[in-house]
Amino acid sequence: DSGVTQTPKHLITATGQRVTLRCSPRSGDLSVYWYQQSLDQGLQFLIHYYNGEERAKGNILERFSAQQFPDLHSELNLSSLELGDSALYFCASSPGLVNTGELFFGEGSRLTVL
Amino acid sequence: KNQVEQSPQSLIILEGKNCTLQCNYTVSPFSNLRWYKQDTGRGPVSLTIMTFSENTKSNGRYTATLDADTKQSSLHITASQLSDSASYICVVSSSGGSYIPTFGRGTSLIVHP
Numbered sequence: 001d002s003g004v005t006q007t008p009k010h011l012i013t014a015t016g017q018r019v020t021l022r023c024s025p026r027s028g029d030l031s032v033y034w035y036q037q038s039l040d041q042g043l044q045f046l047i048h049y050y051n052g053e054e055r056a057k058g059n060i061l062e063r064f065s066a067q068q069f070p071d072l073h074s075e076l077n078l079s080s081l082e083l084g085d086s087a088l089y090f091c092a093s094s095p096g097l098v099n100t101g102e103l104f105f106g107e108g109s110r111l112t113v114l
Numbered sequence: 115k116n117q118v119e120q121s122p123q124s125l126i127i128l129e130g131k132n133c134t135l136q137c138n139y140t141v142s143p144f145s146n147l148r149w150y151k152q153d154t155g156r157g158p159v160s161l162t163i164m165t166f167s168e169n170t171k172s173n174g175r176y177t178a179t180l181d182a183d184t185k186q187s188s189l190h191i192t193a194s195q196l197s198d199s200a201s202y203i204c205v206v207s208s209s210g211g212s213y214i215p216t217f218g219r220g221t222s223l224i225v226h227p
Contacts, residue, residue, distance in 0.1 A: 042219035043217045045214055105158050
């Protein structure tokens with residue numbers, strides 16, 4: 001158990017819909033990262049938050065947005081869903097801003113868009 | 115551009131055999147390199163970390179090597195077990211402006227009985 005909690009574990013929805021994925025980082029970790037992993041693909045970095053502020057963006061679509069709340073949990077919002085958005089979405093946390101340390105991953109949220 | 119390339123893309127071996135996975139990177143300036151193990155449908159878990167001054171590090175049956183001059187790392191698995199079946203991901207972090215680690219695509223290892 002990494003200490004990172006993601007909900008929901010599984011989500012099935014239809015094209016055009018909007019979903020919210022939630023992540024609670026390890027206790028004390030200030031950084032939260034979101035990754036997308038499509039079938040048989042590598043982990044694609046989406047966005048990074050540190051202590052409530054957005055610090056880096058990767059290949060995140062404009063239809064996707066995220067935020068980190070004062071209690072440090074984070075939410076990833078996916079809207080106008082398309083079939084290609086079906087993937088595993090992982091959240092990871094780390095203690096600080098400079099990543100000389102380890103990323104602790106949650107178990108992921110599996111999104112299926114029909 | 116920071117990049118991490120892994121080979122082979124996939125590998126099938128028999129239980130009890132050894133194998134070596136490769137990682138080449140162009141991340142600069144280099145901070146550290148981690149190997150992660152990702153079981154199917156699960157989140158990745160760190161196996162080892164290598165810093166600039168380290169050549170070899172072991173974690174049980176896993177041994178990682180680093181050649182900072184050629185920017186190459188390897189992960190050697192000894193006496194493989196069925197539970198070693200997973201994706202192994204090389205992740206390189208920079209000490210420069212971008213603190214977002216660069217992920218390789220991973221090597222998918224299948225261990226057959």
